[in-house]
Amino acid sequence: MMHRHLFLITGVFLVFIGVVLLISPDSYMRIYVVDYSTDMDFAARRFAPAVIGLGVLLMAARDLEEHRFLGVLCVTSTLAFLGVAATGGYAWLTGVAKPAILVAVAIEVVLAALFLWAFTNIRQTAQQDTR
Numbered sequence: 001m002m003h004r005h006l007f008l009i010t011g012v013f014l015v016f017i018g019v020v021l022l023i024s025p026d027s028y029m030r031i032y033v034v035d036y037s038t039d040m041d042f043a044a045r046r047f048a049p050a051v052i053g054l055g056v057l058l059m060a061a062r063d064l065e066e067h068r069f070l071g072v073l074c075v076t077s078t079l080a081f082l083g084v085a086a087t088g089g090y091a092w093l094t095g096v097a098k099p100a101i102l103v104a105v106a107i108e109v110v111l112a113a114l115f116l117w118a119f120t121n122i123r124q125t126a127q128q129d130t131r
Contacts, residue, residue: 014055
């Protein structure tokens with residue numbers, strides 16, 4: 001059941017970030033990027049609907065019964081947040097991103113761990129239901 005809160009909070013967070021990327025990408029980019037250019041806005045705006053869509057998907061899935069789909073969604077979210085964290089860490093190591101990106105990386109790693117934890121809980125519940 002804890003996954004419901006995780007899905008809702010993460011979904012709202014993703015919708016918020018997506019809307020910021022869509023409406024004011026420079027405000028987001030200036031926090032993290034060393035050499036910001038307005039040319040970056042196009043990529044941020046183009047990616048924003050996917051971020052919003054993932055947020056809406058997570059919010060919608062929070063009310064589903066615990067079954068295989070939710071487990072797959074948790075694993076997918078774990079991998080997605082680890083991937084985003086890895087790209088942020090790499091950007092910092094290569095000097096493309098400001099140190100502020102490390103806060104985002106930490107949040108993304110925590111989210112990945114929480115989704116992995118939710119997956120194990122969902123899986124345990126499913127196994128108990130089959131007994």
